[in-house]
Amino acid sequence: MKRSAEVVIVGGGISGLTIAYHLAKMGHTDVVVVERRYLGYGATGRCGGGIRQQWSTEENIVLARESVRMWERLEEELGYPIYYRQGGYLVTATTEEEVRDIKRNIKLQNSLGVPSRWMEADEIKEEWPWINTDFVIGGSFCPTDGKVMPPRVVWAYARKLREMGVRIYDFTEVRGVKVEEGKIRGVITDKGEIETGILVNAAGAWSREIARMVGVELPNTPYRHEIAVTEPLKYFLEPMVINFRYGIYFTQTWPRTEIVGGIGNPEEKPGYNMRASPGFLNMYTKVLIRFMPCLRHVKIERQWAGLYDVTPDARPILGDVDGYDRFIQAHGYSGHGLMISPMVGKLIAELIVDGKTSLPIDSLNLRRFEEGKVIREANVVG
Amino acid sequence: MPRFVCRCMDVTEEEVIELIRDGVRDIQLLKRLTRVGTGPCQGKACLEILVKILARETGLTPDEVGLITLRQPVDPVRIGTLAGEVHEEEC
């Protein structure tokens, strides 16, 4: 194990790996990524793989839009198949209130260059006849939204990082952080110490634990989110279909062609429980067949769970912490960290190397919660 | 003819060995990358072979390789049944 590094990143999920990649791309390869288990053990390896630009706040729309431009080139850039497809997202409405919200969001999205558009029920019926348009009264569709196979993305970055000379220590746990007068000095792991002046907290739902080692309290809360796949079917369900009122999302995976999907459970208590529950399948399938009745004949094959790393406004926490030198936060993605990871990785690397970012991220700094400058992201599913 | 490790998910021995040689030493990551062991039989027909290959290629013992997490429902169940429907409806 290396005894020192310019940058140490805690967390071998999409956040940590992407930041490491952009640092290396900017010429900084004296970087170490520390992961307690295997790469992708956290939310990243368990997630739905959806990539959406149809958000309700400007920051998320722009981060997603810029990320989509990067997703489009990522497979070529990393030289490894990640099964990225731009089949779109259909955001469905089942009530007039949802219609109003969706139409307002389309305006904002279009003004920021995201090509979402309204579709009436009969248009949806024509395009995707298996969607229940007695229930779905319309929706917005963005053709450049899409999906990817998350574990492949993890491995694509890991291989590239190895090639570029970045060290990844998996099955290595960060247990303490050395701090002197607000300056990061190093991290203590179960395999030894690594001296560093720059620490990136990309530990997902466990970021609070890392911050505590430094003496910083984070407002993040872990929530279990469950997900399931069916048996493989002939490929027919190209878009990701979602609904904010029910918190449901589903699509068909590529290239494995199972129907993957999940639903949020409003009763879920905060905590680190990652076990799958029998109640989830009942809750999810009941809603699923309202949206797509013909799925009732398909069999569910596997269910599992992961953690959403949720912040009070459902937006990520990015950047420095006041009063500390070079303790960088990149977590709190609240259920949509994969999709925005390319641009976030680039911006955090810029912050580390240049001290400034090509897009403003100040409004996503931790200090917003103290200053009370909080705008809530409404478009959350799962 | 390619040799299949996992017939449910069409994963060949070649694909698995290539990934292990590329550095994937963990059975969970290997599963997620290939979907090996996640088909209708839920690994009953392939897990043992997979563990053997991983052990052979990495020099780990089968115990060290471990197993993938067994996921519910072990036997696939119809969505209609899970949703609590009693009657078969046509669509």
Ligand SMILES: Cc1cc2nc3c(=O)[nH]c(=O)nc-3n(C[C@H](O)[C@H](O)[C@H](O)COP(=O)(O)OP(=O)(O)OC[C@H]3O[C@@H](n4cnc5c(N)ncnc54)[C@H](O)[C@@H]3O)c2cc1C
């Ligand atoms: C069911 C589900 C579905 C989802 N669907 C989508 C989707 O469709 N689209 C989307 O964009 N997002 C989705 N998400 C959210 C997305 O998965 C996350 O936002 C994203 O993966 C977060 O990445 P991360 O790197 O921040 O965290 P993680 O992937 O959780 O990585 C953090 C890592 O830090 C490691 N770690 C923790 N503590 C330590 C320590 N002390 N020492 C060393 N390592 C440590 C953990 O082991 C973990 O691997 C979904 C999430 C879930 C749970």
Ligand code: FES
């Ligand atoms: S043979 Fe691998 S899951 Fe059935």
